[in-house]
Amino acid sequence: MNPTLQKEILDTLGIYDLPEEQQNDILERITDLVMQDIITTAVERLPADTIDDYTNLIDANPEPDAVFTFFEQHVPDFDTVVHSAVTSVAEVFRK
Amino acid sequence: MSNPEHTPSDMSPEERMREDLRKAADAAGGDFEKLAQLSKDITDTYEKTYGAPTTTPKAPSIETPQTTKPTEAAPQKNARIQDNFQKLQSLTNLESVKQQFEARKKRLNKNSTKEPASSTSQSIQQNTIHALNQVVNEIENKKNQLPNVGTERMVAARTVKDYTDRLVELEQQGADPVRIEKMRKHIETLKTMHSIQTPDIKSEKSTASNEPILDDDARMQQSKDIVHKTIEDAAAKALADIDAQTNALLKKTPDYLRTAPEKTPAALVAEARAKYLEEYEKSFKNKSSFTRSILNFTHASGILRKDKSLSKEARAAKDTYEQLKNNLEEDMRARLEKQNKSPEQIEKIMKRYRNVATGLEQIEKESGILNKARAEAFAVEGNKNLALVYNKTLGWYSKKFTPQQRKAISLGIAVGAGFMTGGMSTAMVGAMRVVGGALGGKIAEKVGNALWKQGVGGSYEKRLEQLKKDYMAGTITPSEYQQRKEGLELLNNRAEALKTTGVLAAGFGSAAGIGQIPDTAIESLFSNSAEAAVVAPPAPEDIIEVYEDKTYKGSGETPTATTQTETATSPATETTAPAPKTDSFVPANESIEGKTFDPLPQENAPAKPGIPELATAENVTLPVELDSSLLSDADIEQMIAQEQGVVVEQAPETPVISESTPEALDLSPEQVEQLMNEELGITEAPQPEAPAVPAPTVAPEPILELDPEPELAIPKENPTDILEQPVIEPAPEPAPVIPETPITVPEPSFEADTELGLETAPLDPQTEKLALLNQYFGKHDFVMGDYLDPKVWTPQVQDADAGIFLRSPQDAVPEQYKAFHTDLKALTLKYNIAVEGRRIDDVLTALAEAMIAEQAK
Numbered sequence: 001m002n003p004t005l006q007k008e009i010l011d012t013l014g015i016y017d018l019p020e021e022q023q024n025d026i027l028e029r030i031t032d033l034v035m036q037d038i039i040t041t042a043v044e045r046l047p048a049d050t051i052d053d054y055t056n057l058i059d060a061n062p063e064p065d066a067v068f069t070f071f072e073q074h075v076p077d078f079d080t081v082v083h084s085a086v087t088s089v090a091e092v093f094r095k
Numbered sequence: 096m097s098n099p100e101h102t103p104s105d106m107s108p109e110e111r112m113r114e115d116l117r118k119a120a121d122a123a124g125g126d127f128e129k130l131a132q133l134s135k136d137i138t139d140t141y142e143k144t145y146g147a148p149t150t151t152p153k154a155p156s157i158e159t160p161q162t163t164k165p166t167e168a169a170p171q172k173n174a175r176i177q178d179n180f181q182k183l184q185s186l187t188n189l190e191s192v193k194q195q196f197e198a199r200k201k202r203l204n205k206n207s208t209k210e211p212a213s214s215t216s217q218s219i220q221q222n223t224i225h226a227l228n229q230v231v232n233e234i235e236n237k238k239n240q241l242p243n244v245g246t247e248r249m250v251a252a253r254t255v256k257d258y259t260d261r262l263v264e265l266e267q268q269g270a271d272p273v274r275i276e277k278m279r280k281h282i283e284t285l286k287t288m289h290s291i292q293t294p295d296i297k298s299e300k301s302t303a304s305n306e307p308i309l310d311d312d313a314r315m316q317q318s319k320d321i322v323h324k325t326i327e328d329a330a331a332k333a334l335a336d337i338d339a340q341t342n343a344l345l346k347k348t349p350d351y352l353r354t355a356p357e358k359t360p361a362a363l364v365a366e367a368r369a370k371y372l373e374e375y376e377k378s379f380k381n382k383s384s385f386t387r388s389i390l391n392f393t394h395a396s397g398i399l400r401k402d403k404s405l406s407k408e409a410r411a412a413k414d415t416y417e418q419l420k421n422n423l424e425e426d427m428r429a430r431l432e433k434q435n436k437s438p439e440q441i442e443k444i445m446k447r448y449r450n451v452a453t454g455l456e457q458i459e460k461e462s463g464i465l466n467k468a469r470a471e472a473f474a475v476e477g478n479k480n481l482a483l484v485y486n487k488t489l490g491w492y493s494k495k496f497t498p499q500q501r502k503a504i505s506l507g508i509a510v511g512a513g514f515m516t517g518g519m520s521t522a523m524v525g526a527m528r529v530v531g532g533a534l535g536g537k538i539a540e541k542v543g544n545a546l547w548k549q550g551v552g553g554s555y556e557k558r559l560e561q562l563k564k565d566y567m568a569g570t571i572t573p574s575e576y577q578q579r580k581e582g583l584e585l586l587n588n589r590a591e592a593l594k595t596t597g598v599l600a601a602g603f604g605s606a607a608g609i610g611q612i613p614d615t616a617i618e619s620l621f622s623n624s625a626e627a628a629v630v631a632p633p634a635p636e637d638i639i640e641v642y643e644d645k646t647y648k649g650s651g652e653t654p655t656a657t658t659q660t661e662t663a664t665s666p667a668t669e670t671t672a673p674a675p676k677t678d679s680f681v682p683a684n685e686s687i688e689g690k691t692f693d694p695l696p697q698e699n700a701p702a703k704p705g706i707p708e709l710a711t712a713e714n715v716t717l718p719v720e721l722d723s724s725l726l727s728d729a730d731i732e733q734m735i736a737q738e739q740g741v742v743v744e745q746a747p748e749t750p751v752i753s754e755s756t757p758e759a760l761d762l763s764p765e766q767v768e769q770l771m772n773e774e775l776g777i778t779e780a781p782q783p784e785a786p787a788v789p790a791p792t793v794a795p796e797p798i799l800e801l802d803p804e805p806e807l808a809i810p811k812e813n814p815t816d817i818l819e820q821p822v823i824e825p826a827p828e829p830a831p832v833i834p835e836t837p838i839t840v841p842e843p844s845f846e847a848d849t850e851l852g853l854e855t856a857p858l859d860p861q862t863e864k865l866a867l868l869n870q871y872f873g874k875h876d877f878v879m880g881d882y883l884d885p886k887v888w889t890p891q892v893q894d895a896d897a898g899i900f901l902r903s904p905q906d907a908v909p910e911q912y913k914a915f916h917t918d919l920k921a922l923t924l925k926y927n928i929a930v931e932g933r934r935i936d937d938v939l940t941a942l943a944e945a946m947i948a949e950q951a952k
Contacts (some may be wrong), residue, residue: 008507008668009506013449013451014447014451015447015448017431017436017440017447018427018444018448019361019430020445021359021360021361021362022250022361022427022448024361024498024502025361025364025365026451026452026455026505027501027502027505027506028498028501028502028505029455029459029503030455030500030508031496031500031501031502031505031508033455033458034505034508035439035457035492035493035501035504036462036466036489036495037462039488039489039491039492040466040485043481043484043485043488044485045933046483047482050928051481051484054484055483055484055487058484058487058488058491059487061491061494061495062491062496063495064496064500072262076745086508088458088461089455089458090838091454092450092451092454092455092458093451093454
């Protein structure tokens with residue numbers, strides 16, 4: 001990534017001055033929290049008739065985009081799921 | 096010459112020859128040449144008389160020591176050659192060693208100047224350099240000595256050696272003392288001439304003959320020994336110092352680093368945290384959901400300090416985690432100190448880190464418990480299929496996402512979710528998209544859409560309000576306030592762009608992943624990029640919002656705005672008002688009560704030099720005390736003109752729309768639009784009374800009305816406002832109200848367009864240009880203003896200042912304007928008007944002027 005852009009994001013998150021290891025640690029934790037929340041909530045909300053398709057998809061070790069697309073197509077109100085997953089994490093950085 | 100007849104008859108020919116040779120040697124005395132000649136004559140005579148002898152009599156080597164080698168000299172010659180070869184080889188080796196040492200010296204000197212070394216390290220370096228210098232000097236000395244050994248001196252030494260050998264032999268044979276004495280003198284002369292030192296000639300043969308060569312060899316070896324010893328000493332000393340330093344460091348190294356050097360402190364902390372969270376979740380496994388929630392809350396909030404509810408394993412894991420975390424923080428602190436950060440800066444950074452880390456940890460705890468609860472619920476409900484899928488999904492996630500992906504995705508999430516104040520340009524999004532792949536962009540898109548729709552992400556006004564409160568509470572200085580406010584404005588501009596450009600990565604299409612985005616697309620984004628963020632056309636609802644908030648109400652960031660005044664003068668309002676969301680700059684828990692504060696800095700204070708052109712109207716409202724670096728050329732020329740006494744008309748009857756003008760804040764959009772139209776010379780109704788404004792004598796370049804130059808004091812935040820106003824429709828009546836470039840225009844010679852009402856002459860330059868442009872482009876069934884509407888352009892064709900660039904007349908042209916663009920391209924080619932990278936209004940102005948100039952001819 002363009003260093004300037006990355007710096008700007010990290011700076012705005014307030015973690016630019018941290019050592020790189022800590023920066024990466026925080027960034028990876030953000031992803032883990034958000035993604036796992038999205039994925040698990042989405043799985044929970046999958047309609048029963050899509051479980052088999054989803055199982056087949058996961059068994060094929062799909063690219064993340066494919067999983068996300070599946071969720072978009074089948075999980076009701078997926079936007080809200082995403083929103084909910086992100087909001088709590090976002091609050092950490094607003095403090 | 097000897098004669099065989101004179102030889103005794105009882106002697107054999109060989110014996111007689113020997114006798115003759117002996118006599119000849121006696122006759123020759125010390126004269127070697129004479130002796131050699133006599134010897135040769137006698138031998139030849141006897142060979143002719145008696146034939147070749149069965150054994151060649153041994154010729155005395157002393158006869159021709161330089162030219163005729165004695166038979167026993169062959170191995171000596173080989174030895175000499177070998178010696179010389181070795182000496183030359185030594186010389187080469189020494190040169191090589193010297194070069195190596197010189198190179199090492201350079202490295203050491205370089206290292207010593209690069210970074211401050213410890214005293215021990217410096218000492219090692221100095222000693223080594225000193226030793227190397229000694230070695231190099233010794234080598235130089237050896238080099239200077241070696242050529243003498245190999246040339247004349249060496250030859251002389253060899254001669255001395257041969258003569259000495261012969262002399263010893265003669266002495267043993269009881270030769271003539273006179274002859275022996277002559278030879279001795281000759282040897283001494285050679286030795287004196289070439290400074291050859293040998294033991295007494297009369298001493299033992301072996302000693303006398305080998306001494307000169309052995310002396311050189313010994314000295315050579317001595318040099319080598321010095322070199323080797325110096326190197327070994329320096330190396331040993333360096334190694335000893337390194338060992339000592341290593342041991343000292345090891346003593347200071349925490350156990351966790353010594354036991355697992357391959358893992359970083361952060362990784363160890365992450366491991367410990369994962370272990371702790373795992374144990375933490377287990378502690379709640381057998382408790383009811385209500386109990387778990389309560390305990391989770393109490394642990395997180397610190398109410399339960401002793402963690403009695405935690406299992407033994409969880410407590411141990413927590414202790415380990417806390418210890419490693421403390422070590423990590425110490426490590427971080429040390430690193431920051433090495434970066435010469437001040438204690439205040441370090442404290443601030445550490446505080447931020449602790450806040451973020453603690454916040455994330457709390458969410459991780461909740462998330463972990465929630466996931467456990469989900470898994471249990473699936474199992475309890477008997478939905479084994481779902482439970483299996485759930486576990487499979489978690490497994491897939493843990494295997495599928497690399498750290499690099501997770502990092503990139505988080506950046507996308509951070510932007511899309513509004514972790515940042517506002518948003519970011521599409522260039523940033525594009526960059527993240529490339530790095531993070533489709534998923535990061537898709538999440539960002541989803542998150543961004545959801546949050547922007549609900550107004551969660553932006554919150555610009557709230558953040559600005561908080562910033563003002565912080566300033567007034569004295570928690571930040573005026574300069575910090577100003578700087579942060581400008582940062583907020585900058586980000587808000589990006590947020591506006593974000594709102595309307597399909598939100599983050601959406602512009603690249605959901606199918607786009609790594610490598611699927613054309614390089615040119617990314618490059619074009621970057622070319623616009625972080626310095627000049629792409630400003631996109633706002634969506635209709637956003638236009639209204641921006642129109643109201645930004646242009647006429649000071650966009651909320653203006654301290655002179657109503658909300659600001661109230662906040663500043665009414666502390667009660669602050670305490671009773673709902674707490675705004677805190678921004679990332681100031682900790683939320685800092686109280687502002689009871690603190691005094693200075694008045695807010697003037698809103699139109701000069702912007703920080705580092706803040707780019709995206710800053711707002713403050714930049715274009717030009718107070719006298721502004722830094723000249725912030726002034727445009729036109730501004731400067733205008734000021735010069737004023738100093739020179741030239742009156743520059745400012746169209747006093749035309750109100751200037753400015754945020755810093757309180758009256759302007761009360762204007763309705765319609766009023767402002769009308770004023771802007773008047774300002775721009777675009778009037779709906781005829782204005783016969785509007786006098787032509789005297790042309791200013793200083794006007795650097797023709798400016799079309801739509802050019803948002805500073806004189807107009809139009810806020811730049813909303814490009815739409817600027818671009819929508821300057822409709823290049825010809826005014827029904829010429830109404831020149833803006834001072835314009837004093838272009839002397841001849842009477843228009845073209846056919847006036849009666850439909851446009853342009854038959855009234857003379858026309859002012861601007862009107863003339865517009866009319867001319869319409870003459871050429873009016874056939875296209877659209878209004879020029881529509882064409883200039885940024886909404887019809889892709890972001891790439893626009894610039895941050897809301898101008899429309901023409902990278903190429905055919906570049907990214909909306910379908911309905913392609914015909915127009917074809918004509919435009921033809922005309923710009925015809926009149927040799929450059930279009931690359933220019934704003935459309937500049938191009939049109941230049942085109943019109945070229946046309947007018949041509950008609951004037």
